[in-house]
Amino acid sequence: MSALLVDETSAAPLSALMREGSRIQHTAAENSSFMEELLAGRVNEQGYADYLLRLRKVYVALESVGRDLAATDPVAAAVHDAALERLAAIDADLAVWAPDGGAVESAAADAYVARIEATRAWGGLYAAHHYTRYLGDLSGGQAIGRLLDRFFELDGEGVAFYEFAEIPKPKPYKDGYRARLDALDLGPAEKIRIVEEVQVAFGLNQALFEELGANLDTYRR
Ligand code: HEM
Numbered sequence: 469m470s471a472l473l474v475d476e477t478s479a480a481p482l483s484a485l486m487r488e489g490s491r492i493q494h495t496a497a498e499n500s501s502f503m504e505e506l507l508a509g510r511v512n513e514q515g516y517a518d519y520l521l522r523l524r525k526v527y528v529a530l531e532s533v534g535r536d537l538a539a540t541d542p543v544a545a546a547v548h549d550a551a552l553e554r555l556a557a558i559d560a561d562l563a564v565w566a567p568d569g570g571a572v573e574s575a576a577a578d579a580y581v582a583r584i585e586a587t588r589a590w591g592g593l594y595a596a597h598h599y600t601r602y603l604g605d606l607s608g609g610q611a612i613g614r615l616l617d618r619f620f621e622l623d624g625e626g627v628a629f630y631e632f633a634e635i636p637k638p639k640p641y642k643d644g645y646r647a648r649l650d651a652l653d654l655g656p657a658e659k660i661r662i663v664e665e666v667q668v669a670f671g672l673n674q675a676l677f678e679e680l681g682a683n684l685d686t687y688r689r
Pocket of ligand 1: 483486487497498499504599601603607608609611670673
């Protein structure tokens with residue numbers, strides 16, 4: 469990292485660095501074949517259940533590590549909020565999409581979980597993972613929920629994952645979230661490390677999509 473870049477980084481707000489630093493990966497996630505097919509209504513119930521089963525593993529880790537870290541680490545405490553927790557919503561949705569239960573073997577989910585567990589070393593790393601999932605769920609996730617509802621004529625059944633009962637307005641919530649990130653007292657090297665971990669988190673999501681994308685033939689509807 470050049471001295472100039474470090475200087476620029478120390479001046480920029482962390483939330484802007486996180487967004488800019490993941491812009492390319494965000495586009496790649498949107499353009500993954502699984503997401504494209506899902507949002508075109510061409511993935512069946514089994515495909516969506518397989519996605520939720522992977523997300524379940526990820527959120528179990530995200531939410532248990534988050535509760536532990538927020539008690540001791542100020543950076544984790546700045547982002548942690550029980551109002552965001554998704555595990556109960558995922559379980560409610562799985563009861564709709566996979567009523568007979570289900571389990572998945574997923575190397576991609578296992579690798580993602582291991583990386584989240586490793587963030588116990590420092591709340592900054594945890595914040596990167598928290599941001600990547602929850603700010604996404606509060607953003608593009610809202611449109612994904614509406615599309616699923618339309619394609620499968622769900623009438624709101626099975627899309628609890630996209631509903632934040634305690635956060636009626638995502639926009640002001642996201643503004644407050646970014647303000648809390650930006651108020652953290654972090655040095656340039658710490659900010660750079662967080663942005664790098666956001667990129668890692670996006671890569672782990674991409675790996676989930678690639679794993680699911682390999683099954684698209686069986687998921688066709
Ligand atoms: C097809 C899938 C996706 C669509 C259509 C989508 C769409 C969007 C949109 C429109 C925003 C901007 C919202 C705003 O300005 O407030 C956004 C933000 C975001 N998305 Fe996505 N997204 C998708 C997939 C993902 C994935 C897979 C992730 C990561 C797991 C993700 C993470 C984020 C994050 C972290 C933000 C917040 C950016 C920021 O303002 O800092 N998105 N998304």
